[in-house]
Amino acid sequence: MQIETLKQFCDVIRLRSFSRAAELHGLTQSTLSQGVHLLEKTFNTALINRTVRPWQLTPEGEQCYREIRELVGRFEALKKSFQARKSNIKYNIRVAAIYSVGLRYMNTYIKNFKNKNEHADIILQCLHPDEVYESVRSNEADMGIVSFPNNMKIFDITSWKNEPMVIACAPDHNLARKNKVDITKLNGINFIHFNNGLNIRREIDQLFKRHAVKVHTVLEFDNIEAIKRAVETNAGVALLPLPAIEWEVATDTLKSVTLNKIDFNRSLCIITKKGKVFHRSVETFINHLKKN
Numbered sequence: 001m002q003i004e005t006l007k008q009f010c011d012v013i014r015l016r017s018f019s020r021a022a023e024l025h026g027l028t029q030s031t032l033s034q035g036v037h038l039l040e041k042t043f044n045t046a047l048i049n050r051t052v053r054p055w056q057l058t059p060e061g062e063q064c065y066r067e068i069r070e071l072v073g074r075f076e077a078l079k080k081s082f083q084a085r086k087s088n089i090k091y092n093i094r095v096a097a098i099y100s101v102g103l104r105y106m107n108t109y110i111k112n113f114k115n116k117n118e119h120a121d122i123i124l125q126c127l128h129p130d131e132v133y134e135s136v137r138s139n140e141a142d143m144g145i146v147s148f149p150n151n152m153k154i155f156d157i158t159s160w161k162n163e164p165m166v167i168a169c170a171p172d173h174n175l176a177r178k179n180k181v182d183i184t185k186l187n188g189i190n191f192i193h194f195n196n197g198l199n200i201r202r203e204i205d206q207l208f209k210r211h212a213v214k215v216h217t218v219l220e221f222d223n224i225e226a227i228k229r230a231v232e233t234n235a236g237v238a239l240l241p242l243p244a245i246e247w248e249v250a251t252d253t254l255k256s257v258t259l260n261k262i263d264f265n266r267s268l269c270i271i272t273k274k275g276k277v278f279h280r281s282v283e284t285f286i287n288h289l290k291k292n
Contacts, residue, residue, distance in 0.1 A: 003075055005035045006068050009047075012036060013057065013065045039064075066138075073139030078277050091281045093122045096141035100224040100244055101268060102126035113288050120281035128222060129198060136273055142282045148199035149269045156272045160289060162265040163241035165204075167257040168227075168248075170234035176255040183211045183259050190236035191215035195222045200266065204239050207264055228254065241266045 004025075011021040012032070022032040040047050047061035057065060080091070097106060102124055110122045127135065135141040137154060149157050167186070169175045175185065186208075193215075194201035208215065218236045221227050227238050228245060232253050248254035270286060272278075 006072055008032055008035050009039055010069050091120050091279050093282050093285050094141045096125045096127050096132045096135040097145040098129050099126045101145045136271055144271045147266050147268050148203050156274050158270040160270050161268040163243050165239050165264045166242045167237050168231050168240045168245050169237040169255050171255055175257050178257050180258040180260045186213050186215055189215055190218045192219045192227050192230045192236040192238040193217045195220045
C-alpha cells in the first residue's frame with residue numbers, strides 16, 4: 001500500500017467527491033476508485049456506502065479516515081522536515097494557541113524569534129481549547145498552547161507560565177475601592193463566568209467549592225476578551241489572569257483586586273504529540289518560549 005493511495009483516499013473524503021479528488025491528483029476517476037477499492041480489500045471491509053446518494057462513510061470508514069489522515073500528516077511533516085534540512089529552505093512552524101495567549105503573547109515572541117531564525121516562519125492559529133488539542137492530535141499543528149491542560153497520554157506537556165488570577169471589576173463597582181479582599185466577599189455576587197466544559201471554568205468552580213463560595217452567574221463566555229467587555233459594563237465581576245487585563249487596568253477601564261491569602265494561578269502549558277519527529281526549528285521555538 002503506497003502513501004499516495006492513502007492521500008487519495010483522504011482527499012476523496014475531504015472533498016466529498018471522487019471526481020474532484022481525481023482531478024487534484026491528475027488521475028482518472030476510475031483509477032482513483034480502484035485505489036479506494038484496494039484499500040477496502042486490504043482492510044476486508046467497506047469504507048464507503050455507495051448504495052445511498054450522496055455516498056457516505058461507513059463507521060469503519062470514519063475510523064479509517066481519522067487514522068489515515070493522522071498517518072499522512074505525520075509522513076508529510078517528516079518529509080518536509082528532511083527537505084528543509086537539506087535545502088535550507090524556510091520551514092513553517094504551525095502553532096495553535098487559545099485566544100488569550102495568541103492575541104496577547106505570541107506576536108512579540110514570534111517577532112523576536114524570526115529576527116534570530118531567518119530560515120523559519122510561524123503560522124499561528126487562535127482556537128477554542130478543544131480545537132487546539134485536536135489540531136495537535138491530528139498533526140495539523142506542531143505544537144499547542146493551552147491553560148490547565150488535560151492529562152492525556154497522547155501529549156507531552158511542558159509547563160510555560162503561571163499567571164496570578166485576580167478579580168476583575170468595573171471602576172465603579174463596590175470592590176474597585178479595595179486592593180485585596182477575602183474570597184468570601186464573592187458570595188452571592190453577580191459573576192461573569194467561563195463556559196461549562198472549559199478547564200479554567202472547572203478550576204474556578206473547584207476554588208469556590210473549597211471555600212464554600214456561591215456566586216450568581218449572570219453571563220458565560222468561552223474567551224477572556226468577551227468576559228472583559230462584559231465586566232467593563234459592570235454586569236458582574238470575573239476571575240481573570242492578571243496579565244490579560246494589564247492594558248485595561250492601565251487605561252482605567254477595569255480594576256484588579258487580589259484575593260487575600262489565596263495563591264490561585266492560571267497554568268499555561270505547551271503541548272506536543274508524543275513520539276512526533278520535529279524539525280529542529282520547532283524545538284528551537286519551544287526553547288525560545290521557555291526562556292522568555
